Amino acid sequence: MKINWGTGIVLAFIGFISFIMYFIITMNIDSKYDHDLVTEDYYKQELQVQNDIEKQKNANALAKNIDWKKTDKGLVITFPESLNAENITGKVFLYRPSNKQFDFETAISLSNHNLLIPDKRLLDGRWNIIVDWQYSGKSYLYKKEIVY
Structure with a gap:
């Protein structure tokens, strides 16, 4: 043929x-x-952008902002020592861009200005950390992309 x-x-x-x-x-x-969306409530979070900008300005105005370091026990988030640790409230959200099933949120409970996130909860790789906290009625926001 x-x-x-x-x-x-x-x-x-x-x-x-x-x-x-x-x-x-x-x-x-x-x-x-x-490949999941960044967040499920994307549009709701878009409405909070100006509020987040104000919180970040408050955080940047501090003499010393939040700091973090990797230790053998896990991730240690250090809050400014000039503030009273008992009055700091808020939450820490760790977001894993590659898999939303590993995302988690934890309340801030400090011991000596430090918050420890145990090593067993964190996989190696990239994480986005968002610390939304309040001190004496003023709100602060810390965002950072870290490689753990």
Whole structure:
């Protein structure tokens, strides 16, 4: 059987469409290609942007801002020592960009201006840390991308 140019074009279209359909089905089914949204309530958080900017300005106005370091026990977040640790309240949110199942939030409970996040909760790799805290009625926000 001889294949003319019309048959060749139709076969090329069928081959191309088959490849595209295979690619689409593979990307939708295979879990290693899952890419979640940054957050589930994206639009709600967009409305909070100006509030976050004000909190970050408050944090930057401090003589010394929050600091963190990696230790053998875990991640130690150090709050400014010029503030009374008993009056600091808030929460720490650790966000894992590669997998939302590892995200977690913890309340701030300080011992000697330090907050320890245990090593068993953190996997090696990139984390976004967000510390939303209050001191004497004033709100502060610390955001940092860290590699643990």
